[in-house]
Amino acid sequence: MESQAFGADGGFPDTAGLPPRPRRSPGRVIAAALVPLVALAVAGVGFALSGGSPSYEAGAKPGSGAAAADVAARAVWRSAGADRILPAKxxxxxxxxxxxLAVDPDESCAHLPAAFIKALGAAGCTHVVRATYLDSTESVVATVGLVAVGGTGAQRTALFQDWxxxxxxxxxxxxxxxxPVRSTLAASFGDAxxxxxxxxxxxDGSYIAFSVAGFADGRLGPSAAAxxxxxxxxxxxxxxxxxVADDLSASTLSTFSALYSPNGAHS
Structure with missing residues (x-):
């Protein structure tokens, strides 16, 4: 079975892709094609990007090598299989x-605290993919995540420099x-x-990997002050x-960065 992919419907869609489009009559196809062409001519633009698409720096031309590379890099979290982003082992x-133990189907940035979001600055967060792991001795559990960063190239570069x-x-x-993962040793792995x-x-500032670790026996962690x-x-x-927190965050980013960049260094 092929690995599932992140980035659609808040879960893991089949890699078979979207269902085939319904056939349309030639008349409808021509009419549908004319509408966007007229709109583009009036607006005087070559492309229209949706609000959920990556934004570009001022002066960057969509379709250029730099812009295409930027889009490709920032789309990896959506197109790569779950086993490649957060592997089974x-x-x-x-x-x-x-x-x-399990991958969270909720990709919301709400998993990040306000201070984390603030630290992202103007770039911001677009999605968070995460999963919880258990070590082979069944003594330590960890939630490992990958944050897809938004913003322009300049904003992401600034984030990299400031992080x-x-x-x-x-x-x-x-x-x-x-x-927490129900019916596992991580069932009681809450924020406390x-x-x-x-x-x-x-x-390139496009992604941040993180790992939050604790003991599998459910013991409380330190207070905020401590x-x-x-x-x-x-x-x-x-x-x-x-x-574990140090190793898994670094390992996750290293593995993921290799999917879209031969020089996926991190700090």
Whole structure:
């Protein structure tokens, strides 16, 4: 079975694509073709982009190499299969592996807190795809996500330059919400169980990967005050959730960036 794809109907449509279009009579086809041609002639433009399509910098010409590359890069989250964006298994150093429990069909940016949205600045968020994983020892769970960034090329470049992953990882208000999965060890993995998080941004500013980790036994995470101070023992660098959050965010972005760029570096 082919992997499913993100980006349509809030879930995972079949890769077979949309149903065939109904046949139309030649008269209707000609009439339908004339309407947009007349409209374009009056408006004096060559193309009309929908509000949900990527925007361009001033002076960029739709159809140019740079614009086409930009559109292609920012459409990967929609066209790539789910198993390529958030694979069923993620291997860490040594023999440790993480197994995907479920993918969230809701791609809303509402999964991100207000502080995270604010940090995105003018670029903003268009979609969030995420899934929850369990490690092979069944001790740590993590919600891993990919944020599709909006805005112009200039705005995304500015975001890349301003994004400070290490600093943000120490701010409780920036931490995305979790995705609990019913009937699994992650069923109780709610926001109160979050212990650590980390992010990584693609070098073109088009995507941000993040991972929010906690323990599978459902123990509570640190309070907002303790998190920001970083004085809780579970927030130290050798804590499993801290290591997992760092590794999975970097791994997710690296794997995803390779889908559309041979130089998908991140910070």
């Amino acid at each position: 993620i291997d860490r150093e040594g023999t440790e592996s993480y197994y995907r 400070t992953a290490d600093s943000y990882a120490r701010q409780y208000s920036m931490m995305p919400s979790t995705y 169980q979050r212990i650590a998080w980390k992010s990584a941004i693609s070098n 998190f920001d101070l970083g004085n809780d023992s579970e927030l130290q660098s050798d804590s499993p959730p801290v290591q």
